Amino acid sequence: MSNIEIFENERASNYDQFVGVWIPGYQRLIDLLPNLIGPAVPSKQDQLLVVGAGTGNEMKAIAKADAGWKITGVDPSPDMIKIARTKLHAFASISLYEGTVEHLPATTLYDAATLFLVLHFLPDDGSKLALLKNISTRLKPNASLYVLDIFGTPEEMHHNLGVLKKFVPAHLSSHEVDERIERIKQKIQYISEARLTE
Numbered sequence: 538m539s540n541i542e543i544f545e546n547e548r549a550s551n552y553d554q555f556v557g558v559w560i561p562g563y564q565r566l567i568d569l570l571p572n573l574i575g576p577a578v579p580s581k582q583d584q585l586l587v588v589g590a591g592t593g594n595e596m597k598a599i600a601k602a603d604a605g606w607k608i609t610g611v612d613p614s615p616d617m618i619k620i621a622r623t624k625l626h627a628f629a630s631i632s633l634y635e636g637t638v639e640h641l642p643a644t645t646l647y648d649a650a651t652l653f654l655v656l657h658f659l660p661d662d663g664s665k666l667a668l669l670k671n672i673s674t675r676l677k678p679n680a681s682l683y684v685l686d687i688f689g690t691p692e693e694m695h696h697n698l699g700v701l702k703k704f705v706p707a708h709l710s711s712h713e714v715d716e717r718i719e720r721i722k723q724k725i726q727y728i729s730e731a732r733l734t735e
Contacts, residue, residue, distance in 0.1 A: 550620065552592050559717065560654070561704040566685070567594050571602035573683065574649060582607040582630075583648040588638055588672055589655035593621030593631075600628040609645070613637050638671040649681045656733070657687040660726045687725055688733045698722070 556563045577583035583606055587595050590610030599606055611634045612618050618635045625631050634641060650672050659665045672682065689697060698718050705714055 548616075550616070552617065552620075553594070556594075556654075558706060558709070559701075561701070567598045570595055570598050570651075571604050574599065574606075574651075574681075575604070577605035577607075577648070579605070584609065584645060586638075586641075586647040586650040586672070586675060587611070588650060588652045588668075590621055590633060591617050591654075593624045593633075595651055595653060596621070596631050597625055597628070600625070600630055606630065608632070609634065609641070609647070611636060611638055611641060638668065638675065641675060643675070645675070646677045647675055647680060648677055649683070650676060651683045651685075653683075653685040655686070656684070657725050657727050661728050661732065665726075665728070684733075686733065688727050688730055690729045693729075694722075694727055 574585070577585075585599065585606040585608045587608060587610040590596060590612040591614075593610065596608050596610050599608060608628075608631045610621060610631065612621070613636060615635055618633055621633055625633070652668075652672065656665050656668070659668060676682065687694075698721060702714055702718065
């Protein structure tokens with residue numbers, strides 16, 4: 538798949554701190570994720586696919602909850618995978634793959650998948666749909682897909698970025714905040730909720 542955004546170097550090493558600042562409620566969501574997904578079916582280990590595994594925050598929360606999932610994380614960034622390997626080394630239920638979904642073994646079908654904070658990096662030129670199709674072909678019938686993303690119309694995004702400014706920590710300078718907001722406006726490939734649903 539083309540148009541993949543790779544987190545490297547400082548962008549990877551600072552990711553956990555970054556999401557804590559710029560995504561209000563991120564840690565609370567991660568903490569509650571095991572409740573959302575729920576336990577695997579008793580008597581067998583269900584397979585969970587985590588697309589855009591990043592530094593492993595989702596996988597660690599689920600594995601720590603001991604919900605019985607066998608977890609596969611995939612991410613195209615070698616630096617992010619390296620951080621995740623270090624963070625998750627104690628969890629035998631987790632496997633990590635450097636690459637993209639289409640590079641995963643086609644022999645495994647998953648009972649559920651997560652796609653958190655990934656789609657907004659892909660343009661709506663077929664790239665978003667291609668990723669969703671690649672995930673779909675690796676899911677069992679009636680499997681759940683959990684999506685967390687940045688979306689909205691231009692007007693909604695303008696409003697939401699104004700709200701975001703009110704949530705950032707006070708230690709950030711107005712210049713840093715304005716610079717980041719501008720980067721979001723320029724770099725994020727957001728679409729409307731209706732388009733995302735489509």
